[in-house]
Amino acid sequence: MATLFGYDSIFGRHITGVHPECPQRLDSIVSALQREGLAGQLLPVRERVEPMRWIESVHTVEYINRLEKHCQEGLPYIDSPECAICPESYAAACEAVSVTLAACDMIMTGQADNGFCALRPPGHHAESNRSMGFCLFNNVAIACRYLQQQYGLKRVLILDWDVHHGNSTQHIFEHEDTVFYCSLHQNPATLFPGTGWPQETGFDAGTGYTLNLILEPGTDDDDYVKVFNEDFVPAAHAYKPEFILISAGFDGHCLDPLADLSLTERSYKLMTRETKNLAEQYCRGRILSVLEGGYNLEVLANCVAEHIKVLMK
Numbered sequence: 001m002a003t004l005f006g007y008d009s010i011f012g013r014h015i016t017g018v019h020p021e022c023p024q025r026l027d028s029i030v031s032a033l034q035r036e037g038l039a040g041q042l043l044p045v046r047e048r049v050e051p052m053r054w055i056e057s058v059h060t061v062e063y064i065n066r067l068e069k070h071c072q073e074g075l076p077y078i079d080s081p082e083c084a085i086c087p088e089s090y091a092a093a094c095e096a097v098s099v100t101l102a103a104c105d106m107i108m109t110g111q112a113d114n115g116f117c118a119l120r121p122p123g124h125h126a127e128s129n130r131s132m133g134f135c136l137f138n139n140v141a142i143a144c145r146y147l148q149q150q151y152g153l154k155r156v157l158i159l160d161w162d163v164h165h166g167n168s169t170q171h172i173f174e175h176e177d178t179v180f181y182c183s184l185h186q187n188p189a190t191l192f193p194g195t196g197w198p199q200e201t202g203f204d205a206g207t208g209y210t211l212n213l214i215l216e217p218g219t220d221d222d223d224y225v226k227v228f229n230e231d232f233v234p235a236a237h238a239y240k241p242e243f244i245l246i247s248a249g250f251d252g253h254c255l256d257p258l259a260d261l262s263l264t265e266r267s268y269k270l271m272t273r274e275t276k277n278l279a280e281q282y283c284r285g286r287i288l289s290v291l292e293g294g295y296n297l298e299v300l301a302n303c304v305a306e307h308i309k310v311l312m313k
Contacts, residue, residue, distance in 0.1 A: 017076075048099070049098050059138070067093070071090040093137045107287075140245050141173070160182065166247055196212040244283060248289045251293035268306060
């Protein structure tokens with residue numbers, strides 16, 4: 001399998017201060033890939049796609065301009081202190097989108113079979129008109145719009161296994177049947193952002209195309225993978241996607257400081273393997289995985305390395 005790796009050094013210039021979403025997250029991933037001998041086997045994403053048209057397909061112009069202005073003025077955060085910014089945060093967020101879209105091009109044109117983008121800032125909490133939960137632009141949602149409009153795809157599956165519910169991604173697509181969104185996350189009563197209940201299944205044409213699978217604090221690999229296999233996998237088979245996007249957070253790990261699940265690398269390997277099987281059956285193997293959470297540096301690096309190894313097999 002030809003697997004791409006999306007990355008740019010500007011992501012490290014999104015400086016957040018003393019904050020769990022820090023530049024060292026990507027440093028740890030790059031170091032692990034080099035140590036494991038994987039870096040030289042991955043296809044770099046060299047091209048870029050001008051991102052603004054596509055950012056505007058998901059986020060309001062008012063919010064985009066406000067983010068740019070806040071960064072230019074050197075303000076410490078936007079909307080809430082959890083969304084730390086610096087003068088280069090706007091450029092980093094735009095580049096994260098650009099790299100993601102270029103990765104979509106590589107997969108859709110057959111230059112790569114699948115891929116992983118190590119991005120900062122993350123995206124799945126950023127609503128259309130505001131930042132939220134460390135996130136500035138919703139990279140995965142923008143990639144989905146790009147695949148729909150640039151390539152005419154009618155059935156895109158977004159699998160979000162970050163331990164926190166991807167509120168923005170759900171809200172953007174919950175009226176549509178051209179996107180099936182599934183999120184596995186810790187019980188919303190016990191964790192930010194408090195959304196993602198099982199009864200949230202979509203509206204209008206999108207009814208039934210949102211699947212929220214909640215896990216109780218302490219859930220281990222066996223119980224987590226059981227839910228994945230028994231609830232997500234049959235729904236994905238029924239949907240028959242043309243492309244799979246993964247919001248890949250690794251903060252469900254037992255050693256992550258921001259949540260309370262008890263997973264190990266095993267869950268992520270098994271989910272990657274099963275998702276890859278789905279992709280090979282329905283969408284020519286086309287998977288693009290995009291980094292969301294994961295805040296224990298050693299754990300994050302190990303999980304990403306194992307995730308990529310499965311993609312490469």
